[in-house]
Amino acid sequence: MPELPEVEVTRLGLVGPLQGARIEAAYLGKPLRWPLQCLPQSLVGRTILDVRRRGKYLLMDLSEGLLLWHLGMSGSLRLWPTRPDPGLHDHFDLMTTHGCLRLNDPRRFGAVVYAPAESSPQAQQLLGHLGLEPLQSAFQPQGFHQALRQRRTAIKQLLLAGDVVVGVGNIYACEALFLAGIRPTLSAQRISRPRAAALHAAIQQVLSRAIAIGGSSLRDFTGTEGQSGYFQLETKVYDREGQPCRECGTTIRRRVQGQRSTFYCPQCQRN
């Protein structure tokens, strides 16, 4: 589920409430994707200074060290005034003076990892290879085009790989490629400079729009107060196989790329 917009919506819901909160306890449930890398008890007494985002990771700066959170495919974070009884899929609780932050993750592809610093090997193993932030100024059309020229893989899979630009998952990759009129199977190196610029703009547009309306709530995702997002209501191609394109009426197609579904309009995205 959670791609950049959902993680950013989560961050926006946490940063205000949690800044300055002191950790009073941490509770582990079933194992997540990676171990916490510290004793939960050792977090007690630390203060949350900030909540940042890098790609699809949330970075929680503590008075000493930081926590890296990842929501995997089905995770969501919710802030409760007091700690509710843990349910079947509640696998990590962080009790603070400002409430109980709870990770619910049915599939357990998510994780919470402690690292002593962002520059530490523990953190860099997860963050070190990440590409540019799509909504920051370092992400520019010209540099994007240069990066595309060096890769022969299909553009959809390059977007998902996250080593050129981060945060674009399956939904937003499909949607951005539709907006740019680019066939998802097109080799990245064959994308011209103007079309790369169009894709650059489409990525920014689709991600910004999704953040503004609370992300996409398919299956599990909700915001930190349990609220739904609405982007799934305005997708042009994602999960619309067999339905008419909203622009031209042609039937939307689905195909598999890298073991994932790709949706596209064969007319609007001719290559």
Added chain:
DNA sequence: AAAAGCCCCTGGATGC
């Protein structure tokens, strides 16, 4: 170095 495949795990939808 880059690309392609393989999994981790669970639940919901679909089909027989």
Added chain:
DNA sequence: TGCATCCAGGGGCTTT
């Protein structure tokens, strides 16, 4: 109703 099969938004790791 019951059971099997397929599918799902991620991404690190291994193999080619």
